Amino acid sequence: MTSPRSPFRVLLVDDEPVIRALVPAMLEGEGVEVRCVVNGAQALAEARRFRPDLILLDIVLPGLDGISACRLLKSDPELGEVPVHMLSSRARNAEHVAARKAGANGFIEKPFKAQHLQALVASLRAP
Template sequence: MPLILLADDDDILADLVRFRLESEGHRLIVASDGAQAVELAREHRPDLIILDSMMPILTGPEALRRIREDAETAGIPVVMLTSRKGEDDVVSALKLGANEYITKPFRPQELAARVESVLRQSGKGGNAA
């Protein structure tokens, strides 16, 4: 059962994502800001991280940079889930090492399928979609 770290400061969205991914058989831990996401990534070493871009304390891109710079967390796949839709935002996140980029609003079923795909690609398993 893969462990996923979700970092988003929107409690309603976090509940929606948690419900959807837990129904797919995943375990979730939730961070409400970027600094907490980096800390929880180091502490729990999740199989995948889902990061929002606009969060307090550390932005998603800054959290992603710190995750990629830390040898303990550098290999964890990261999916950006954000309302930032600009080409520069997408390209910047991918250059920082994001494995996938999904914009809000999103379809929960599509998010679940993309999570499964990234987990399979990383060798962390994943359920049949």
């Protein structure tokens, strides 16, 4: 759910250091605050603390995978309305189906362009 506060908050959940460096660089100049964690368990805890407006969640994660984390986030009464967009470098239809069944709002294929993420944030910020 979009909040009227500024900046727009994004929680990035990805175990790849390159992605954790690139996404903040792509978005933070856009009035966006990005927090990064590396696994599904950290995602649940940080989402409760940070109260993001958007969660970007990798599918393949150590420990609690992205699909399971998405399911838990969407079932949480305080976090269930937060849009979750799954990230993956694998373009498998089965992953898309599993992500949707878990409650994901969208799917972003790696590699992605800064403009794609900026457009997603802009669409969620729109009144």
